Each structure stands twice: as C-alpha cells, then as structure tokens.
Amino acid sequence: MATLDQKSPNVLLQSLCCRITGKSEAEVAHQFQYAVRVIGSNYAPTIERDEFLVSEKIKKELLKQRREADAALFSELHRKLQTQSVLKHRWSVLYLLLSLSEDPRKPSGRVGNYGALFAQALPRDAHSTPFYCTRPQSLALGYSDRTAALSGSVGTSGISSLGVYTLNGPTATPQSLLAGQPQSAAAGAQPLGSRLAWTLPVSCSPSSALALPATRLPLGAAGPASRALQPRRDGEVSEAALVRDILYVFQGIDGKFIKMSAPENCYKIDGKVVLCKSLRDTSSRLAELGWLHNKVRKYTDARSLDRAFGLVGQSFCASLHQELKEYYRLLSVLHSQLQVEDEQGVTVCSEGNLTLRRLLVWTYDPKVRLKTLAALVDYCQGRKGGELASAVHSYGKTGDPQMRALVQHILSLVSNPILNFLYRWIYDGELEDTYHEFFVASDPNVKTDRLWHDKYSLRKSMIPTFITMDQARKVLLIGKSINFLHQVCHDRTPPGKITAAASKSADTTKDAAELLSDLEGAFQEKIDAAYFDTSKYLLDVLNRNYLLLEHLQAMRRYLLLGQGDFIRHLMDLLKPELVRPATTLYQHNLTGILETAVRATNAQYDNAEILKRLDVRLLEVSPGDTGWDVFSLDYHVDGPIATVFTRECMGHYLRVFNFLWRAKRMEYTLTDIWKGQMCNAKLLKTMPELSSVLHQCHILASEMVHFIHQMQYYITFEVLECSWDELWNKVQQAQDLDHIIAAHEVFLDTIISRCLLDNNSRSLLNQLRAIFDQIIAFQSAQDSLYRSALEELALRLQFEEKKKQREEEGEWGVTAEQEAEEKKRIQEFQEIVPKMRSQLRILTHCYQSIVQQFLVLLMTSTDESLRFLSFRLDFNEHYRAREPRLRASLGTTRGRRLSNI
Secondary structure, three states: OOOOOOOOHHHHHHHHHHHHHOOOOHHHHHHHHHHHHHHHOOOOOOOOOOHHHHHHHHHHHHHHOOOHHHHHHHHHHHHHHHOOOOOOOHHHHHHHHHHHHOEOOEOOOOOOOOOOHHHOOOOOOOOOOOOOOOOOOOOOOOHHHHHHHHHOOOOOOOOOHHHHHHHOHHHHOHHHHHOOOOHHHHHOOOOHHHHHHHOOOOOOOOOOOOOOOHHHOOHHHOOHHHHHOOOOOOOEOOHHHHHHHHHHHHOOOOOOOEEEEOOOOEEEEOOOOEOOHHHHHHHHHHHHHHHHHHHHHHHHHHHHOOHHHHHHHHHHHHHHHHHHHHHHHHHHHHHHHHHHHHHHOOOOOHHHOOOHHHHHHHOHHHHHHHHHHHHHHHHOOOOOHHHHHHHHHHOOOOOOHHHHHHHHHHHHHHHHHHHHHHHHHHHHOOOOOOOOOOOEEEOOOOOHHHHHHHHEEEOHHHOOOOOOHHHHHHHHHHHHHHHHHHHOOOOOOOHHHHOOOOOOOOOOHHHHHHHHOOOOOHHHHHHHHHHHHHHHHHHHHHHHHOOHHHHHHHHHHHHOOOOHHHHHHHHHHHHHHHOOEHHHOOHHHHHHHHHHHHHHOHHHHOOHHHHOOEEEEEOOOOOOOEHHHHEEEEEOOOHHHHHOOOHHHHHHHHHHHHHHHHHHHHHHHHHHHHHHHHHHHHHHHHOHHHHHHHHHHHHHHHHHHHHHHHHHHHHHHHHHHHHHHHHHHHHHHOOOHHHHHHHHHHHHHHHHHHOOOOHHHHHHHHHHHHHHHHHHHHHHHHHHHHHHHHHHHHHHHHHHHHHHHHHHOOOOOOOHHHHHHHHHHHHHHHHHHHHHHHHHHHHHHHHHHHHHHHHHHHHOOOOHHHHHHHHHHOOOOOOOOOOHHHHHHHHHHHHHHHHHO
16 A cells, blocks of 8 residues: 555645535545546636736735735735746636635635535536647547537637546545555556446436535536426427437437538538537537547458458457447446436436536546547558557657557557567567568578578568667567578577577567567567577587688688788799690699699698688680689688678679789799899890890889889788788677678778779779789890890800810811801890890880879879878889879878878
C-alpha cells in the first residue's frame, strides 16, 4: 500500500468535500465524483476575465459586511501576490473565492463558507466531447465540420484527463484515492469496457451510483421525470426516444430519428423531427461516436479477410477488434440500463435514468479512444509489416498517458509478429516471411558463393522506427552469419551452442510489451549478445578451419611481392623465358620454374594449403609482347574465403601485381645495366673515342636508378607497408565478417589509388609507363653500344696479337695493305660513335622530358604523398631548372604549404 500523500490533488479535494458538507469520507463519495467532473470540465463563467474587477468586487463584498480591516488586509495581500510569480492564474483563484462566497441560500455567509458549491449547475457544454487533434501526423476526420453545419455551432470543450476520472473504474472511489493508489496503475488493471461498465448500475435503485441527489443535480442534467414536468411543444420528440436512437447509432445502426447520410458521410437528424436546439446539438455530438465506430469497423472488416495484409496487419486488426469489444461491453451495459428503465417505468428511480448529458459524460473516454483509432486507421492505410508498426509507434509520442497506454498496447500486439520473425532469424537463421513484412529480405535466386554479399539485404521501409539502423544491421548480420555457417562453411553446430539465448521468441504480447518498454536495455542486450556470439564463432571457424588470416598474408607475400628472396630468385629463373616473344611461352614450363623457385627459397616453409593455390597465369597477348608483358602470378580461392577474396578483389590484386612486377623489372633491368657498365668500364679504356659516350650512359643510368629507387621506396613503404599495417590492425579488431571485408576493400582501394591505377591517375600512369619504356630502350641502346664496342675491341686485340706474333717469328708485323684495312675499319667505327652519341642524347632528352611532365603532374596532384614524392625525385632541382612549368608548380605548392603553416 502506497503511503498517503497529504498534498496530492485527490486528497485535498476529498478533504474539501468533507469540510464543506461536514460529512465523513464515505458519505461524500457522490459529491466527490461530481467535484472531479466539475474540475475536469471547461466550467467557466461568461464574464470578462479581469483580475482588477474581481478584486474590487471582493473588496465591496467585504465592505458591505463591514469588514474594513479584512478589505485592507485583502488589498495588501493581493498587491504582494501581484509582485510574485507564485500563481499563474490569479484571476481564476480570485473568482473561485468570490463564487464560494456567493451562496444563494446564505447571503450573509463569510468568504470561507462554501456550503453551496455543489448546488451550482453545470455549464451547457461542460460535458461536450473535445476534438482529439493532438496526435502526430493526424488526419482530419471531418465529422465535426459536417455536424456543425447541420445542428448549429457545436462547441468543443477542454475536458482534461480528470474529466473522465469517474470513468476509470475503482480508482474513482474515495477509498482508493485516500489509500494513495495511482490512477494510471489502477486504471490499467481493467480493460476499458470493464472500467466503464463498473461505473454503471446493473439495476436501478434509489441508491444507484449513477444517480445524484435531487437537490444536487445540475439543471442541464435533470432526469426524464423532471423534464416531464416541463412544457413540451406539440410533436416534439422526447429525450428518452433520442437516447434509444443514440444507442443504436453507437453501433452503426440507423435509428428512427437519426440516420446515416451517405452523400455527406455523417449522421443527421431527420429535418422533419421537432427538437429543441440543445437536444439537437447534444445528439449531433453523440452521433459522432457512431461515425467513428463505423470507420474503424469498416477498416477491420475489409482487412481481416485480406491474407496479403500479413501477420502484422492481422495483429493490428485484432487489436482494433479488442478495442471494439470493450466498446461493445459498454454499449451492452447501457442497453441493460435502458431495459431496466422500460421494465420499471419512468417514474421509478428517475434520478438514475439515462439522459443525453449522462451519455456525453460516460462516452467521453470511448470517444477519445475511437478518435485515436480512427486517426490510426487513416494513417495506416496502404501500410503493412514494419511500416505499419512504425506508423503505430509514431502515434505513441504523446503527453496524454491514457492515449499513450492505448497506442502502446496496440503496438505490443502489432510488433509481436515482427519480434517472432526477428527471434527466428537471429537464433535459427530461418526467414519465414511469406508476405514480405520483415525488414530482412532474401533473394532465392542468388547462388551460394554470393550468399554473404547478395542474398540477404535490408528493406529500409520495413524497419520499425523503434529499431535503430545499427540494431537492424546487427540483426541482418546475425542471421546471415548463421546461414553462412550452415550453407557455405558446412558447420552443423546447433544454434543453441553458438549463442546462449534464454528464449527464442516473444511467445506472448506481454513479452513484446516488456521489450518495447526497454528497447535500450533488455532488447539491446539480446541483440548484442547474439551478434557478438555469432560473429565471434564465425570468425573462429574461418580462421581455424579455413586459414583466413594465413591466406591474407599469402596475398601480401606473393601477389604484392612481399617475399623478396622468392621474387628475386623467380626473376632470375624466368629471365631466359620471359625475354622471348609471348606467343612462344608455355604455361607448364613457367609452372615448373615457379615450383623450383618455391623449393629454393623460404617460401617452401609455407603451409601446403597456401602453396597449392599459387599458380602462373598468362595474360592476353598483344602483338609485339614479350614474356615480361604477359606473365603474372595467380592465387586460387574458393569456398568461404572467396567471400573475402571476391572476383573483383582478385582483379584488383592482378592489376597491382602487374604494376609491381613491371616496377620490379625496371629495378632488375637497371641492375643489369649497372653491372654491364662496371664490367666493361676497364675493358673499353683503350678506346678513347668512347669515353664521352660511356660517360653519357653512366649519367643517364644514374638518373634512372635514382628515379626507380624513389618510386620503389614510395610504393613499398608509403603505399604497401602503411596500408598493410592499417589493414592488419583492423582485421585484428574486427567484430564481424563485414568489418574484415570492408577493411580489405579499403586496403585494395587505397593501394589502387596510390599506385596510380585508378581513373583519376590515368595521366600519371601513362607518363610512368613511358618512363619504364625509356628504361627498356636505354637498355637496348647500351647493349647495342657495348656489343659494337666489344666487337671492335676484339678485332683490335686480334690485330695486335697477330702483329706481335709475326714479329716474334721474325717477319714484318703487318703489311701496308693490312695496315690500311685496319685504319679503314677503325675509321668506320669512329664514324659510328657520333651516331651512338646522338642516339643517347635523344634518349636522354626524351627521358628527361617525360620525367619533367611526370613531376608537373605530381605537383598538381591532390594527394600530399605524391607531392612529397616529386620533391624526392627532384631533390637537387635538376629538372626544375629545365622546365618553366615545374618552377611555377613548385612555387605554387610551396606558397600553399606556407599559407597552411
């Protein structure tokens, strides 16, 4: 039992009733209920709301009673009250005090004497039904506008939740209030129909709870017996007949005087019926309840038979039926009351008879609920599944606790099928969504190898608004992981051993309601637990049974040339084969060389599962291609690891390998060029005519070596190593397979972009390929130079050897004819040297021109690492002095860097 709160409005109002009447708490139950209705109504005077006039009137009343001291004290207290912000409605308080003092039975009573408060009549519209227009995105129902044109101006009231206090079942009793029971908790203990039926008597008796004492009845709420004494115009319909008609209208059935007008879509009172304006207005207000009932009933009747509406839609219809059932319970009680009146006659127990005013009060709560249901029906038109649940959820965002409880109850029923779908999906991986209501979609046409990427997806329109996008993504991943384990990994571990879930479904609406009330607590914990357990188990299976991380490292070592000793030895073995035309290569020969390179290097210690996937691949042959242009390593992937290493990813690896292989070939070629220069330098010292040409070769080779070394440093360290380190850290921290796939795709995109292989770097790549072509051309030119020079050197040495040999034999070393031939041949060779020098100059000029253009493109790149690469390539500003555009680009870049600092 809750402790008694002496300051609560309920207790204070109860005490006020006891103080005024001088009776005990049990004896003032009826007066207390009436006081609650008065406070909850829009009871308001018709005079102007002027605080000054009311205060002056109170002073005059006090002066009339010769209480000048009290008038002065009141004036001083009122002045102090105006200077403070304690009360917001001072006029209302003053008017209440003035009204309490004006007791017609005790004209000389003091201001503190409130004996006649409950004898005051209720205003005419104290129990009129307010238009419920506070729902979010609510649609205009349009009924009130139609009835206003038919029956005159229909005023709306401001009845708050206190206005229906007596309709909320046992909580309206003074005993429950004095016991400190919260109204909302008690009200929610019984359905609407039960609570409304509780307030109505099952039989008519003088002590009925519905009847107020004759002296306390409001004037406008007098019973039929009282009205029978009033004069009635000829042919005027009695209120009792209207009550009977209204009870039929409440059920959507046309009455004798009130019928449904199809053109105007509202209930109308027959124009031939003679009726006073007040009864006509009240009947029009009550008839709106029948129109709302018809709207809800029509929707449920139409949708209940529609199987395509789905389980969520059928649950919505069931919740509407449940509300209508409670509404029908109230109507049955009202009909029972009417039958009792008919059986006992109108003169007996006239104080408890049904009247239009009483119907307004008793149907206030059902009318508000039906308005909410009708607005929901309008807003949910054309929606199904999760979208329907989102529409219902949006209507729960209201400050009215009763309406919020109503919408939450409907939402718990509507969301129950969704939660069942969800639990079957995250615990069993089963998706039984016949009518496409769940936010996880499945494509049965997708093959197993694309299960992870394409088979399952999110229907964003079907994600309920009470489920976040992060939760929906986790739900998708959980079920997808279970199906991936079963269908791709062929893992038959029961779902119960993967995640320790206490329950697998929302078996009752209560379970759904509890989860919806704690979406960030219990619901989030269930999703997170299933997500982490399932994802961890899947990654363990991939790493333990399918060596996912080992395959990832193998890609780095072989396709990205990370295994240096293996790549170098492979190039040495392949050189005799790759210099041949591409059309003369045979894949089985290259495969044998690959196996030899593996056995001769540290690659032999790798896992056999990895080595058997390593293979040779020949690209498409173009005219003039050599083996260097078409050779490529390949890595076969299948099964679960193909989910990470997709065809697109392997295509990226192939592009990067070809680029790295070509760059490595340039390094290998320049090494051969340098070795040739070192070996031939001493041999050709005896040929002074070649000194300038050889010097030019050495300078150009040094430029090329510097360029290739800087490019290799950039590719190896700034691109591959940095990107690989980021990838490995992300893979180690990954919580699910999607994180690994995303990190791997980012890794490939990064190296594709920074290795100049994307569309934005096409011009840079073309310049770099041109530089590589110049290196190959330089190798051919130098080889030709050395070949000619060595042939000439061999002939000269041979001539000198013959000459020396003949001299040792005592003969002339050479004849004049031989000497002339030797000089002629030497002269012919010396004439070739300028041509060689010119060829080298042209080659040098072309190379430097291409490098300069490459540097200009680097300087204008948006990638900061590429701009830094240009500084290293031209560290001594050798190219800057030759290219004006490069000077402008360098100046612009340095200015931009200084401005950033």
